[in-house]
Amino acid sequence: MLKTKLPTISDVALRADVSIKTVSRVFNQSPNVSDSKKQSVLSAAKELGYRPNHAARRLAGNKSFVLAHFHDNLNADYVSKIYDGLQTACTDLGYYVVAEKMLANSEGYLDACERYLNNHDVDGIILTPPVCDDIKLLNFLDEAGLLYARISPYQRAREGTSVFIDDQAAAAQMTEYLIGLGHEQIAFITGPANHGASMARLHGFEQVMRDAFASSSGPLILQGDFSTKSGFVAFEEIRKKNPNISAIFAANDEMAVGSLMAAYRDNIRVPEDLSIVGFDNSRLAEIIWPPLTTVKQPIQEMAERAAVLLLDSISANTPSAVQEKFDVEVTKRMTCSPILK
Amino acid sequence: MLKTKLPTISDVALRADVSIKTVSRVFNQSPNVSDSKKQSVLSAAKELGYRPNHAARRLAGNKSFVLAHFHDNLNADYVSKIYDGLQTACTDLGYYVVAEKMLANSEGYLDACERYLNNHDVDGIILTPPVCDDIKLLNFLDEAGLLYARISPYQRAREGTSVFIDDQAAAAQMTEYLIGLGHEQIAFITGPANHGASMARLHGFEQVMRDAFASSSGPLILQGDFSTKSGFVAFEEIRKKNPNISAIFAANDEMAVGSLMAAYRDNIRVPEDLSIVGFDNSRLAEIIWPPLTTVKQPIQEMAERAAVLLLDSISANTPSAVQEKFDVEVTKRMTCSPILK
DNA sequence: CTGAAAGCGCTTACAG
DNA sequence: CTGAAAGCGCTTACAG
Numbered sequence: 001m002l003k004t005k006l007p008t009i010s011d012v013a014l015r016a017d018v019s020i021k022t023v024s025r026v027f028n029q030s031p032n033v034s035d036s037k038k039q040s041v042l043s044a045a046k047e048l049g050y051r052p053n054h055a056a057r058r059l060a061g062n063k064s065f066v067l068a069h070f071h072d073n074l075n076a077d078y079v080s081k082i083y084d085g086l087q088t089a090c091t092d093l094g095y096y097v098v099a100e101k102m103l104a105n106s107e108g109y110l111d112a113c114e115r116y117l118n119n120h121d122v123d124g125i126i127l128t129p130p131v132c133d134d135i136k137l138l139n140f141l142d143e144a145g146l147l148y149a150r151i152s153p154y155q156r157a158r159e160g161t162s163v164f165i166d167d168q169a170a171a172a173q174m175t176e177y178l179i180g181l182g183h184e185q186i187a188f189i190t191g192p193a194n195h196g197a198s199m200a201r202l203h204g205f206e207q208v209m210r211d212a213f214a215s216s217s218g219p220l221i222l223q224g225d226f227s228t229k230s231g232f233v234a235f236e237e238i239r240k241k242n243p244n245i246s247a248i249f250a251a252n253d254e255m256a257v258g259s260l261m262a263a264y265r266d267n268i269r270v271p272e273d274l275s276i277v278g279f280d281n282s283r284l285a286e287i288i289w290p291p292l293t294t295v296k297q298p299i300q301e302m303a304e305r306a307a308v309l310l311l312d313s314i315s316a317n318t319p320s321a322v323q324e325k326f327d328v329e330v331t332k333r334m335t336c337s338p339i340l341k
Numbered sequence: 342m343l344k345t346k347l348p349t350i351s352d353v354a355l356r357a358d359v360s361i362k363t364v365s366r367v368f369n370q371s372p373n374v375s376d377s378k379k380q381s382v383l384s385a386a387k388e389l390g391y392r393p394n395h396a397a398r399r400l401a402g403n404k405s406f407v408l409a410h411f412h413d414n415l416n417a418d419y420v421s422k423i424y425d426g427l428q429t430a431c432t433d434l435g436y437y438v439v440a441e442k443m444l445a446n447s448e449g450y451l452d453a454c455e456r457y458l459n460n461h462d463v464d465g466i467i468l469t470p471p472v473c474d475d476i477k478l479l480n481f482l483d484e485a486g487l488l489y490a491r492i493s494p495y496q497r498a499r500e501g502t503s504v505f506i507d508d509q510a511a512a513a514q515m516t517e518y519l520i521g522l523g524h525e526q527i528a529f530i531t532g533p534a535n536h537g538a539s540m541a542r543l544h545g546f547e548q549v550m551r552d553a554f555a556s557s558s559g560p561l562i563l564q565g566d567f568s569t570k571s572g573f574v575a576f577e578e579i580r581k582k583n584p585n586i587s588a589i590f591a592a593n594d595e596m597a598v599g600s601l602m603a604a605y606r607d608n609i610r611v612p613e614d615l616s617i618v619g620f621d622n623s624r625l626a627e628i629i630w631p632p633l634t635t636v637k638q639p640i641q642e643m644a645e646r647a648a649v650l651l652l653d654s655i656s657a658n659t660p661s662a663v664q665e666k667f668d669v670e671v672t673k674r675m676t677c678s679p680i681l682k
Numbered sequence: 683c684t685g686a687a688a689g690c691g692c693t694t695a696c697a698g
Numbered sequence: 699c700t701g702a703a704a705g706c707g708c709t710t711a712c713a714g
C-alpha cells in the first residue's frame with residue numbers, strides 16, 4: 001500500500017542475471033533450482049527489497065491467498081483465539097485470514113456457504129464446531145474439490161485433515177477429579193445437541209459415573225446450549241430436581257459461569273456448598289470470581305497447526321488426511337472443594 | 342474458488358455488444374454510462390452469472406480490496422463487534438476485512454505497523470482506541486498517504502474521518518443517574534492512562550460531581566487498566582480508603598464486573614449494599630449476575646459507518662474528513678438501587 | 683536445471 | 699458517453 005514503486009520480478013531477474021521464471025521458482029520453493037542461482041536470486045531480491053506482488057500471484061496462479069474460518073459465532077473469545085492461531089501460521093506466508101459467521105442449522109445455511117464461496121476467492125477453509133460436523137457442508141466441499149481442515153470435529157472417522165483433543169477422555173478425567181474429591185451426586189449440563197464435542201464430553205462423564213456408581217440410577221443430565229443463560233436456567237432445574245447435588249459439570253465455561261451466577265443469587269456458596277467446573281478454559285473462566293476450575297485445551301496452537309496443515313495441502317494442491325491429537329489438562333482453580341464425610 | 346470456469350468481462354461485453362471498458366464502468370459505478378447500455382450490461386452479466394475477478398481488479402487497479410483493523414486486543418468481544426460491523430459494510434463490495442493486533446506502546450510498535458503495511462496490501466485502515474490516538478502512527482499514515490478512519494478517537498480535533506460517541510456527556514449522564522438515585526459517595530475507576538475515551542469519561546464524571554457537591558473534597562478516583570482484575574483490585578482499595586462508598590462507576594464493563602466479583606467474595610450485596618455501573622454494554626454485562634447497568638454505545642453500527650466512509654474515500658482516492666457522532670443510552674439493569682435516607 | 687512466450691482478467695490513460 | 703490498446707506482475711505449460 002505504500003506509495004513508492006516496488007521492484008518487480010523482472011528487476012530481480014535482471015540483477016541476478018537469470019530468467020524471471022527462475023526467480024519465480026525460488027520464491028515458490030520449487031525444488032529444481034541450482035544452489036548458485038538460488039543464492040544470487042536471493043541476494044538480488046534482498047538488495048532490491050523485492051517482495052512478490054500478491055495480486056499478480058493470485059491472478060496468474062489462480063489462487064487467492066485467503067483462508068476463511070467458518071464458525072458459529074457463539075463465543076467471541078473462542079473465535080478470537082482461533083483467529084490468532086490462524087494468523088500466526090498465515091502472516092509470514094502472505095496469507096490473509098477472514099472469519100465468517102455461518103449460522104449452522106439456520107434457514108438456508110448451506111446456501112449461504114455456497115453463495116459465499118461463489119462470491120469470494122478463498123484457497124482453503126477452516127471449520128470449527130458445530131460447522132465442522134455438518135455432513136452436508138462437508139459433502140459439498142468435497143464434491144467441489146475445496147480444501148479444508150477441521151478443528152475439534154466429532155466425526156473423526158471422516159477422512160481429511162483435523163486437529164482435536166479427546167473430549168471424551170478429557171471429560172472422564174475431570175469427572176474422576178470430582179469423584180476423587182468425594183462427590184457422588186454430580187449433575188452434567190450439555191451443550192447444543194448438534195455439537196459433537198459436547199456429546200463426547202457427556203459420554204466421557206457418563207462412562208466414568210457408570211463405572212464408579214454402577215448401582216445408582218444414573219446422574220442428572222440437563223440440556224443447555226452453551227450460553228450463560230442456559231447454565232443459569234439449568235442450575236434452577238438442578239436444585240428443583242435434586243437439592244443434594246454437590247457438584248455441577250458444565251460442558252463449557254459459559255454455562256458453568258451461568259450456574260455460578262445463579263448460585264450467587266440464591267446465596268449458595270461456591271465451592272463450600274457446591275462445586276462447579278467447566279470446559280475450555282475460556283477467558284471468562286479466569287476473570288470470574290471465584291476463578292473457575294476447567295479443562296484447558298490449546299486452542300491457539302491447534303488452530304495454528306490446522307492452518308499449517310491446510311496450507312501444505314493447498315500448496316500441494318491435494319487434500320491431505322493428517323489427524324493430530326492435542327493434550328489437555330484439568331486446570332484447578334477455586335470452584336471445587338472436597339466433600340467431607 | 343469453485344472449479345467451474347467463470348465468465349469474464351469479455352464474455353459480458355460480447356453478449357451485451359459493448360466494449361469491455363463499458364462493462365468495467367458499469368461495475369465500478371462510473372457515472373458516464375448511458376442507461377440503455379447499462380441495462381444491457383447488467384442483464385448480460387446476470388444471464389452469464391458474471392462477477393468481477395478480484396485478483397485482476399487488484400492487479401490492474403493497484404488496489405487490494407482489503408481493509409485492516411488495527412486494534413489492541415484487550416477485549417475479544419469489542420473486537421468481534423467491530424469486525425461484524427466492518428464486514429457488513431465490506432462483504433457486498435467484495436472487500437475483505439482483517440483484524441490485526443498492534444500492541445500500542447509496546448517496544449517497536451510503530452515499526453511493527455510499518456512492517457505490516459510494507460508486507461501487506463491494504464486499501465485502508467480502521468483504527469480503534471488506543472491505537473487511534475497514537476500521534477506517531479497517525480503522522481506516519483498521513484505522510485505515507487494511507488487512508489484510514491478512526492472509531493472513538495479522543496483526539497477529535499485532528500482532521501480525518503471518524504465516528505464516535507460523546508464519552509464525556511455519556512459519563513455525565515450516568516453520573517446524574519446515580520446522583521438521582523441518591524448516591525453521593527461515588528468512586529470512579531479509570532482505564533489505562535493512554536486511553537482517551539476513558540479520560541473523557543472521567544472528565545464527565547468529575548464535572549457532574551463537582552457541580553453537584555461543590556463543597557466536598559472531590560470523589561475517590563482509582564486507576565485501572567480496563568481488565569477485570571484491575572476492577573477487582575480497585576474495589577479492595579476503595580473499601581480500604583472509604584468504606585462509605587455507595588456506588589462504583591467503572592470506565593468499562595470488565596472492571597465493573599471485577600468489582601462485582603470482589604463484592605461477591607466479600608459478601609457485599611449488589612445492589613442492596615453497593616451499586617455498580619460500567620460502560621460499553623459488552624457481552625459480559627448481560628451474562629453476569631446481577632446483569633450490569635451500563636452505557637450502551639452502538640459499536641457495530643459505528644464500525645459499519647466508519648467502513649462505509651473509508652470505502653468512499655478509497656474509491657475517491659482522497660482523504661475525507663467526515664465526523665459523525667452516535668447516540669448512547671444508559672441501559673438500566675440490576676446493579677443499581679436507590680439510597681434510602 | 684533453465685528460459686521465452688503466452689496469458690490470467692481486469693483498469694488506466696488516451697483518444698474520440 | 700464510448701472504445702482499442704497497453705499493461706499490471708506474476709505463473710503455467712512447453713520446450714530444451
